[in-house]
Amino acid sequence: MSDHAPVLPHIIAGQKHLGSKAARRLNINPGTGERISSVPLDDVEAAEKAVQAASAAFPAWARTPVGDRIQPLFRYKAILEHHIDELAEIIVEEHGKTTAEAIGSVRRGIDCIEHACGAPILMMGRTLPQIAVSSSFCRTQDEGGVGIDSSVDRLPIGVCVGITPFNFPMMVPLWMWPMAVACGNTFVLKPSERDPMSTIRAIELAHEAGFPEGVLNLVHGGPDVVNHLVKHDDVRAVSFVGSTGAGKYIYETGCAHDKRVQCMCGAKNFSIIMPDANREAAIDGVFGSAFGNTGQRCLAGSVVVAVGDAADWLIPGLVERTKGMIVGRGCDKNTQMGPLQDDAAKDRVLNYIDAGVKAGADILVDGREFSMPSAGCFVGPTIFDNCTSDMSIVSEEIFGPVLSIMRASTLDAAVAEVNKSDYGNMSVIFTDSGNAAHRFETTVQAGMLGINVGVPAPMAAFPFAGWKKSFYGDLHTNGEDGVRFFTKSRVTVRRWI
Numbered sequence: 001m002s003d004h005a006p007v008l009p010h011i012i013a014g015q016k017h018l019g020s021k022a023a024r025r026l027n028i029n030p031g032t033g034e035r036i037s038s039v040p041l042d043d044v045e046a047a048e049k050a051v052q053a054a055s056a057a058f059p060a061w062a063r064t065p066v067g068d069r070i071q072p073l074f075r076y077k078a079i080l081e082h083h084i085d086e087l088a089e090i091i092v093e094e095h096g097k098t099t100a101e102a103i104g105s106v107r108r109g110i111d112c113i114e115h116a117c118g119a120p121i122l123m124m125g126r127t128l129p130q131i132a133v134s135s136s137f138c139r140t141q142d143e144g145g146v147g148i149d150s151s152v153d154r155l156p157i158g159v160c161v162g163i164t165p166f167n168f169p170m171m172v173p174l175w176m177w178p179m180a181v182a183c184g185n186t187f188v189l190k191p192s193e194r195d196p197m198s199t200i201r202a203i204e205l206a207h208e209a210g211f212p213e214g215v216l217n218l219v220h221g222g223p224d225v226v227n228h229l230v231k232h233d234d235v236r237a238v239s240f241v242g243s244t245g246a247g248k249y250i251y252e253t254g255c256a257h258d259k260r261v262q263c264m265c266g267a268k269n270f271s272i273i274m275p276d277a278n279r280e281a282a283i284d285g286v287f288g289s290a291f292g293n294t295g296q297r298c299l300a301g302s303v304v305v306a307v308g309d310a311a312d313w314l315i316p317g318l319v320e321r322t323k324g325m326i327v328g329r330g331c332d333k334n335t336q337m338g339p340l341q342d343d344a345a346k347d348r349v350l351n352y353i354d355a356g357v358k359a360g361a362d363i364l365v366d367g368r369e370f371s372m373p374s375a376g377c378f379v380g381p382t383i384f385d386n387c388t389s390d391m392s393i394v395s396e397e398i399f400g401p402v403l404s405i406m407r408a409s410t411l412d413a414a415v416a417e418v419n420k421s422d423y424g425n426m427s428v429i430f431t432d433s434g435n436a437a438h439r440f441e442t443t444v445q446a447g448m449l450g451i452n453v454g455v456p457a458p459m460a461a462f463p464f465a466g467w468k469k470s471f472y473g474d475l476h477t478n479g480e481d482g483v484r485f486f487t488k489s490r491v492t493v494r495r496w497i
């Protein structure tokens with residue numbers, strides 16, 4: 001196998017740059033093991049150029065009327081619709097998702113562009129006329145005084161930075177930059193160093209849609225580059241999506257350098273299955289959310305708490321469905337689950353499976369022995385039963401296709417298990433009882449909830465983020481929170497004498 005793979009370019013002020021520094025990460029196609037790209041890791045000079053380009057572009061872009069700023073986004077949506085298969089193919093090659101998952105992820109990204117096209121309404125301010133009367137300046141007795149009005153406007157904040165994870169290389173950047181630029185900011189994106197080819201293509205296509213030079217820039221790198229961006233005097237806001245360790249560090253560092261920061265972080269999502277749940281919907285929901293995207297989702301439903309005798313029908317149904325799964329390369333038509341994204345991810349998941357066995361959980365489906373291709377980063381779907389909250393397969397984020405099942409005698413006992421988790425991204429209940437659903441909603445600790453749906457992703461018009469160690473910051477991504485994150489408010493009090 002050759003050591004050579006194409007070096008991926010930064011995109012700064014609308015131009016591709018190969019950069020200067022030597023340290024690079026070699027990436028493979030996780031379905032085959034072939035080397036496909038080489039990504040610059042420590043090109044701080046390029047990061048500096050990207051911030052300078054974004055700073056230079058900011059004043060004119062912020063002055064551009066919002067109705068004009070969204071025109072490239074309308075064109076971009078149409079361009080992405082046209083290139084959806086091409087983008088999906090790149091995602092499958094570098095990430096390993098199935099083609100259907102890759103297409104779905106591009107579609108969810110397009111949702112965010114559509115939402116950002118609403119910026120003229122979304123960033124509109126509010127006015128309250130006649131909040132007071134100043135009688136000392138009245139011209140005649142009849143006028144009764146001069147009215148005072150007050151309003152609040154939402155304004156762009158400046159250069160914004162996005163730091164994104166490997167698991168949705170095309171979609172997650174679209175949570176950030178379309179809304180940021182629609183609101184009048186300029187942007188520097190630092191995609192994951194593990195699979196940035198679809199991100200590069202997406203930013204190239206954005207330039208075809210007509211964004212002016214410097215409004216949108218992309219720079220590759222690891223911690224050195226991230227540190228440069230997060231500490232930079234010209235950067236006003238940092239939006240991060242990734243693991244809890246990196247997110248906590250970026251939150252603390254960004255805040256210490258006077259930035260506005262939001263960090264959407266790691267997760268361990270629990271699904272509570274009540275005995276009265278619709279069986280088919282519950283099995284389907286748990287199966288899809290545990291193994292979709294090979295478990296590499298912040299919304300992976302990786303723990304199930306079966307209440308009462310729900311386990312009697314849930315477990316056989318899940319095991320049968322899981323054993324019949326087709327694991328293979330994402331580009332093969334029949335594949336239901338693709339590989340993990342790289343060798344390190346594969347090793348990490350295998351270590352967790354070993355830890356689960358050692359801790360005494362019962363392994364019902366063993367992903368180490370699944371029928372799957374020998375080359376590439378494959379681990380089959382795995383199900384453990386009789387798990388407890390002290391086991392690492394329950395308490396830690398595995399980020400792979402491993403489902404841990406716990407048992408509880410009542411709903412309250414199940415919610416108590418969920419609330420022991422350090423994470424609080426999303427939690428789900430399957431039940432036919434409105435009373436049980438209401439008790440769940442009012443007692444469970446998570447930033448997003450699902451009722452009779454398998455760990456669903458909220459659409460772009462709603463805020464997206466968790467609680468506890470799944471999130472650091474105040475304003476979530478997407479929805480109304482996204483608009484507020486990428487704008488600052490200004491209040492004016494007016495009197496015309």
Ligand code: NAD
Pocket residue numbers: 163164165166167172190191192193221222223226227241242243244246247249264265266267297298397399425464465466470
């Ligand atoms: P990661 O934390 O390893 O990397 C994310 C980004 O942070 C990358 O761009 C990376 O270069 C950078 N980074 C990593 N370590 C850093 C450090 N020490 N200093 C500075 N920068 C650093 O995450 P990942 O493995 O790419 O993605 C998987 C994680 O992302 C999972 O924990 C998953 O739950 C989380 N995630 C969360 C959400 C959410 O909305 N909460 C969505 C998607 C993924």
